[in-house]
Each structure stands twice: as C-alpha cells, then as structure tokens.
C-alpha cells in the first residue's frame with residue numbers, strides 16, 4: 001500500500017516527539033530497524049511514532065485524524081498481510097507499551113499493547129499461570145488477541161480472545177475508554193475477532209489460568225496418507241486437554257532426526273497436554289502408536305515443561321513465504337495423500353501444510369458471542385511455500401491457493417489473523433453474515449470515518 005504523506009517530518013516531530021514518545025523519520029538512525037516487520041514486505045512509512053504510554057497513543061491518533069494521515073498500527077509486527085507498515089503512512093509503533101502486570105489474586109494480568117506473546121507468557125509463567133496464545137513467541141499479543149489466537153492450549157482453554165476480560169482502547173476520536181462485558185459491550189464484542197478496526201488497544205486485561213506445567217513438544221514421524229489422516233482423526237477424538245498442530249513438510253535438517261530422513265516427507269506433530277501430568281500418556285500414546293505404524297518415531301521432544309517454554313522462538317529470516325489459510329472439515333486419507341504428494345513438489349525452498357485441530361473449548365462459545373465466527377470449524381490450516389526472494393515466493397501463490405481449495409472442501413471461511421489480502425471477498429469470508437454486519441455497525445459508532453483502515457478493513461455501516 002502506498003499513500004501520499006499529508007504531513008511534514010517537522011510537523012510530526014513538533015506534534016508527537018514529546019512526553020516520552022519518539023518520532024523516527026526517513027534518514028534518522030534507527031529508521032530501518034523501526035520500519036522492519038517479520039514479513040519480507042518492504043514498506044517505507046513517512047514517520048514512525050513510538051509512544052511510551054496511552055496519552056502518547058491518543059496524541060498520535062488525533063494527529064492522524066487531524067492531518068488525514070494514513071495510519072498503520074504495529075505491535076508484534078507479524079501481520080500476515082504485512083500490515084504494521086504502509087508506504088508514506090504514519091506508523092504507530094506500540095512496542096514502547098511493553099509492561100506486564102500480574103494480579104495473581106484476581107487471576108488477571110494487564111499487558112501493554114506492544115508486548116509479545118513470549119514475553120507475556122514468561123512473566124505469567126513465573127507464577128505458574130497461563131493465558132493461551134499461538135505457537136510463536138514473537139507474535140504480538142495485540143494482533144493475535146484481536147484476531148483470535150489459535151494455539152497449543154486452544155482445545156482446553158479456548159482462543160486467546162476468550163481470555164480477554166477488558167481492553168483499554170484509544171478510539172478514532174482520540175478518547176480513552178475501557179471496554180469489557182459491562183462497559184462499551186459492543187466494542188468489547190468487536191475487539192474479540194474484529195482485528196484493528198475499532199481502535200488502538202493500549203492495554204489488554206487477560207484471565208490467567210493455573211497451569212504450572214504441561215506435557216508437550218514435537219513428535220516427528222513419516223508422513224503417509226494414513227499417518228496424516230489418522231493423526232487428524234486422533235486429535236479430534238482426543239480429550240480436550242490435548243491440542244495438536246500438525247505440519248506436513250519435507251523434513252528439515254533437524255539434528256535429532258537421522259540424516260537419511262532429511263528431505264523426506266514428515267509430519268511434525270506439535271502436541272500439548274494440559275491435563276494432569278501423570279495422565280499425559282492417555283492423550284499422547286495414540287500419537288506414538290501412529291508413528292509406530294508409520295515406521296517409528298523419528299524424533300520426540302515431548303516432555304513436562306512450562307507452557308511458555310513450548311512457544312517457538314522467532315522464525316528464521318531470509319526466506320520469503322507465501323501462505324494461504326483455510327478451514328476444513330477434516331483430512332481424509334485421499335486428501336492426506338494429495339497433501340503428502342504436494343509438499344514434495346520441486347520449485348520452492350520448502351512447501352508445507354499446517355493443520356490445527358479445533359473443537360473443545362473453541363467450540364464451547366457460541367459463534368455470535370464474539371466477532372470470531374468460526375467456532376464450529378473442525379480444522380484450521382495454512383498452506384505455505386518458501387522461496388529465496390519475494391518475487392519467487394509470489395510465483396508459488398497459485399499453487400498454495402489451489403491446494404488450500406482442495407483442503408477447504410467448498411467452505412470459503414477464513415481466519416482473519418491468517419489472511420494475506422484485504423479484498424472484500426476475504427473480509428466477507430472472515431466476517432460472514434451477521435458478524436460482518438454487526439462489526440460494521442460497531443465500526444460506525446467508534447470509527448465513523450474509517451481512520452483504522454490499514455487492516456482487514458470493515459468499512460463503517462452507512
């Protein structure tokens with residue numbers, strides 16, 4: 001996205017480089033670091049403002065509204081649309097809002113809008129407590145909470161947004177409000193799934209769950225049509241204490257896997273058992289049985305651990321990735337056979353299909369209770385292709401789309417936090433029917449002029 005700047009560097013400095021906020025413009029030392037995001041999408045904002053508190057965020061929002069600046073919001077920088085930056089825009093970088101305050105007595109914690117999942121999980125983990133996030137440490141609590149949050153505790157503890165109990169929000173008018181079940185309930189509804197459409201969340205208040213230890217890690221086994229289909233079925237049928245993320249790909253050169261298996265198709269089964277540690281075998285033995293039938297376990301890092309220690313470190317940089325998300329009814333043997341064939345095709349650095357089995361606590365919540373409408377979907381997945389450069393990765397987009405279409409089996413629903421474009425069809429797939437209509441109505445109330453549009457944008461209802 002490119003936009004013509006509506007402000008000068010001097011104006012933005014005068015207005016915003018005050019009271020603990022920092023402004024960085026092109027040519028300043030640190031500009032390249034400030035504009036960098038996890039995606040290879042290369043964007044050059046006209047200014048990056050990094051506030052240190054809620055007042056600084058409100059000032060920046062008012063400046064954008066007054067000057068007509070295109071405003072993009074950056075928390076963890078992991079938007080799959082590369083949304084944390086826009087060419088020519090004013091980027092509101094929330095990384096200065098980095099506090100985590102635990103109130104163990106009320107089993108809640110406040111997290112600043114720029115905190116990453118890993119930092120948050122470490123802080124609350126020191127108290128034997130958890131809030132569920134995704135699989136990566138570096139993802140921002142901002143983007144993942146506002147989108148959904150599907151991870152290694154989703155079947156036992158729900159989506160990340162199910163643990164949100166309140167949010168401090170700067171609205172498009174520059175006002176600071178706290179939204180929860182009693183105050184601004186429509187805003188609270190929309191924040192849980194509606195992405196960055198409704199305001200800037202400066203602080204999230206999360207429920208904390210007692211979970212000093214889980215049993216988790218990754219079992220690597222040979223990918224065959226049968227092993228993949230069996231693992232998906234097993235993950236569905238498992239007690240809800242077991243959450244599973246299956247990645248099918250040619251085996252990377254993992255030190256624990258014998259070299260003769262490197263490059264051959266494997267399933268990397270990331271598992272997390274959140275029930276009593278002594279009962280973990282009840283959930284996990286099936287995975288090892290499937291592995292045994294597929295020729296044996298190739299590697300197994302499953303152990304008792306803190307949840308925060310299961311979150312993955314930053315993914316390697318240097319390769320470009322195209323992704324295509326899907327929801328699926330399941331993965332039968334014929335589809336699994338197709339997947340195993342497809343990930344072995346030449347022409348990319350790596351091809352992979354990831355399958356996250358939902359159900360359990362995700363499905364306990366009615367679809368209309370939050371702006372995440374996909375509670376009844378059995379499987380969330382993503383097709384990925386990696387290439388050395390962004391143009392080469394782009395060439396893989398049709399392949400990823402075609403394979404995702406096979407997997408989705410006719411259902412065009414999409415998870416907003418995984419989408420890669422902002423097309424109206426994508427928006428409708430992420431926010432179908434009544435969800436989209438209600439979001440547009442809430443948008444009209446809190447952002448009638450669509451200031452927050454550098455996202456999977458829901459325009460205000462007319």
Ligand SMILES: Cc1cc2nc3c(=O)[nH]c(=O)nc-3n(C[C@H](O)[C@H](O)[C@H](O)COP(=O)(O)OP(=O)(O)OC[C@H]3O[C@@H](n4cnc5c(N)ncnc54)[C@H](O)[C@@H]3O)c2cc1C
Pocket residue numbers: 038072073074075076077078079080081082083084094113114133134135136138139140141142143144146147148149150151195196197199200201202315417418454455
């Ligand atoms: C490597 C990787 C792993 C991932 N793993 C998972 C996973 O396991 N489970 C899962 O559910 N998702 C996962 N995701 C998707 C991820 O949740 C979304 O891309 C999310 O939007 C990233 O949030 P962020 O804050 O890091 O990104 P950013 O790019 O900083 O933010 C994305 C957008 O969210 C909005 N936003 C973020 N913070 C705020 C805020 N405080 N207030 C208002 N708006 C805000 C803005 O519109 C912003 O442009 C993953 C993504 C990547 C790249």
